[in-house]
Amino acid sequence: MPDHDRVEGAAKQMGGSLKEGVGKMTGDEKLKAEGKADKFEGKVQNTVGGVKDSMRGDKRV
DSSP states (O other): OOOHHHHHHHHHHHHHHHHHHHHHHHTOHHHHHHHHHHHHHHHHHHHHHHHHHHHHTOTTO
């Protein structure tokens, strides 16, 4: 099973994409920036989870 960080990071990336899209549609620059930040944070968290999986020897990375 993938590391919890990978699952949570992927969810955060999706939420960030949604938030960024809504910000673009509404012209809300703050919401758009928050979405970009969430996407980046999710990507980092997903990467950390991938490293943890690699260290455990999980071959589904």
